[in-house]
Amino acid sequence: MNMIAVEGGSRLRGELTVQSAKNSVLPILAAAILSSGVCVIERCPRLEDVEASGAILRHLGCRVCWQGEDLVVDSSSLVRWDIPDALMRRMRSSVIFLGAILARCGRAELSYPGGCELGPRPIDLHLSALRTLGAQVEECGGRVCCRGEGLRGAEIVLGLPSVGATENAILAACGACGTTVIVNAAREPEIIDLQDFLRKLGAEVRGAGTSTVIVEGVRPLRGCCHRCIGDRIAAATYLAAAAAVGGDICLSGVDYRSLSTVTTALQQAGCRISSDEQYIRLRSDGALRGICPVRTSPYPGFPTDAQAVLMASLLRARGTTVFVENMFQSRYRHVSELLRMGADIRLEGRVAVVCGVPHLCGTAVRCTDLRGGAALVLAGLQADGITQVENIHHIRRGYSDLAGDLAHLGARIQEIRE
Numbered sequence: 001m002n003m004i005a006v007e008g009g010s011r012l013r014g015e016l017t018v019q020s021a022k023n024s025v026l027p028i029l030a031a032a033i034l035s036s037g038v039c040v041i042e043r044c045p046r047l048e049d050v051e052a053s054g055a056i057l058r059h060l061g062c063r064v065c066w067q068g069e070d071l072v073v074d075s076s077s078l079v080r081w082d083i084p085d086a087l088m089r090r091m092r093s094s095v096i097f098l099g100a101i102l103a104r105c106g107r108a109e110l111s112y113p114g115g116c117e118l119g120p121r122p123i124d125l126h127l128s129a130l131r132t133l134g135a136q137v138e139e140c141g142g143r144v145c146c147r148g149e150g151l152r153g154a155e156i157v158l159g160l161p162s163v164g165a166t167e168n169a170i171l172a173a174c175g176a177c178g179t180t181v182i183v184n185a186a187r188e189p190e191i192i193d194l195q196d197f198l199r200k201l202g203a204e205v206r207g208a209g210t211s212t213v214i215v216e217g218v219r220p221l222r223g224c225c226h227r228c229i230g231d232r233i234a235a236a237t238y239l240a241a242a243a244a245v246g247g248d249i250c251l252s253g254v255d256y257r258s259l260s261t262v263t264t265a266l267q268q269a270g271c272r273i274s275s276d277e278q279y280i281r282l283r284s285d286g287a288l289r290g291i292c293p294v295r296t297s298p299y300p301g302f303p304t305d306a307q308a309v310l311m312a313s314l315l316r317a318r319g320t321t322v323f324v325e326n327m328f329q330s331r332y333r334h335v336s337e338l339l340r341m342g343a344d345i346r347l348e349g350r351v352a353v354v355c356g357v358p359h360l361c362g363t364a365v366r367c368t369d370l371r372g373g374a375a376l377v378l379a380g381l382q383a384d385g386i387t388q389v390e391n392i393h394h395i396r397r398g399y400s401d402l403a404g405d406l407a408h409l410g411a412r413i414q415e416i417r418e
């Protein structure tokens, strides 16, 4: 069994370069299918989800290999358009391959990604966007079969600013003749990164980061080299850790503006934060206070992915903080494990009320999902004694070396692989 053992009580100090963003790398690996050449993702983070994407690309016939820290994808040899169930189940966000395969091959077939730890993960907006471009989409027996040899540009209006649906629409539109306008697009920084990558391939995409993205389709697309943006959620995780235990850390490799709602919350809690183009510095005495209600919402609102780690940082704060999780139905599964450590959290549907307690107790806890797992590690950093965090495969999906990074900053923590 693999686990992370952490002994509470150490303050965090030092500098850390944040990994490239998981939620940029994944759609960009799918977008590489559109290229007839070789794409190099520089300093690609070694994540379970990246390995899962590589397995899908290899299944499709692409050549994928690591060259040092870079991941090289050659899509010239792509021959298949289907993703088998086993590969779909390995990574829920595999649905992001749908638009790219359809644009490249004129057809695509994959199984429903199904729900995940966060609750149901519908793809109705994805499929509706593809139908708007002229694709025939049939859903039968848990599989989605798309045909679209002659996709045509259109106006796609998304009912919700879904990140994945926006990305699938952009990728499919690259294979559609004419102009596609995506209205109510998600505005996450990772979508701007995808646009930057596509432009390097030769695609004509503009407007990413706003609610309206425009794509001029059917361009011959070459290969390129690309380094993804820094992972704003990983950065939020380290800042929340230092906020909770006290210390002085400096992060580089991430745009401070992309996590301003998180840094604002940590400042409200009592941290001192300074930043410029190159770094984000957080100083904390570890004695935090409760803050105004935290409501998760689409970017530029408070990111749902940072909800669990901010909650973990406030478990011993003086006072109370209310969280409202508006993005996913089941994103409080880490709470039951935090209660085992002595936290005082009350749940009522989408609302979590966190009352600070003087102490947390180290014990054995189990990860339930990626960000909830990170929250358990952050609770362990604060707890009396040793905390054993199990089921850490969830954490490996999104952090290349969470334990190593925290140890580098002074935490008494190690990953135990048996």
Ligand code: EPZ
Binding pocket: 022, 023, 026, 093, 120, 121, 122, 123, 124, 125, 126, 127, 160, 161, 162, 163, 164, 165, 186, 304, 305, 327, 328, 329, 370, 371, 398
């Ligand atoms: C992306 O997931 C991220 N994953 C998630 O990060 C993140 O939590 C989420 O965006 C929200 O920011 C990647 O980028 C790989 P959505 P995605 O479509 O695209 C509903 C992490 O921890 N919806 O924006 O799946 C959906 O149910 C992961 O790094 C529909 O109803 O999220 C949810 O309530 C977790 N129909 C809301 O929209 C659809 O067709 C937002 O989901 C699609 C989505």
